[in-house]
């Protein structure tokens with residue numbers, strides 16, 4: 001039986017652009033582009049998990065916005081994942097490289113040209129249809 005994993009990822013938005021990180025080579029999915037995030041740990045809400053992951057991986061604090069209304073089930077060779085995506089805004093700009101080799105900001109259409117983890121494609125497609133400047137965040 002494959003493990004089932006609950007994942008949460010942040011679509012960080014700034015001036016109509018979003019942030020992608022390229023996963024370090026030694027991680028599963030190494031070399032692919034993703035939204036920063038990771039596994040939800042037992043006892044955590046998705047919102048707590050994403051704030052923790054962004055602190056661990058980027059060294060940054062965020063505020064959250066809405067969850068993306070996109071499907072999140074995807075089966076990889078090593079696991080079945082369920083992924084949730086939340087819009088978010090950086091309150092700090094450290095962008096440390098704990099889990100990524102590089103970060104890129106761009107519009108969803110620009111970044112869609114990169115090689116993404118396939119479970120993230122529905123999120124990118126949804127984002128391409130939005131006016132990102134109108135998204136509101138909890139302050």
Ligand SMILES: Nc1nc2c([nH]c(=O)n2[C@H]2C[C@H](O)[C@@H](COP(=O)(O)OP(=O)(O)OP(=O)(O)O)O2)c(=O)[nH]1
Pocket residue numbers: 007008009027028029033034035036037038039074076079081083117118119120
């Ligand atoms: N963070 C993130 N993970 C994604 C995305 N799309 C996607 O398919 N995934 C998959 C890749 C992995 O199978 C899983 C994330 O698990 P992970 O291993 O990176 O989680 P983690 O940061 O807690 O890692 P670790 O400490 O256990 O190594 O979700 C995405 O956009 N962002």
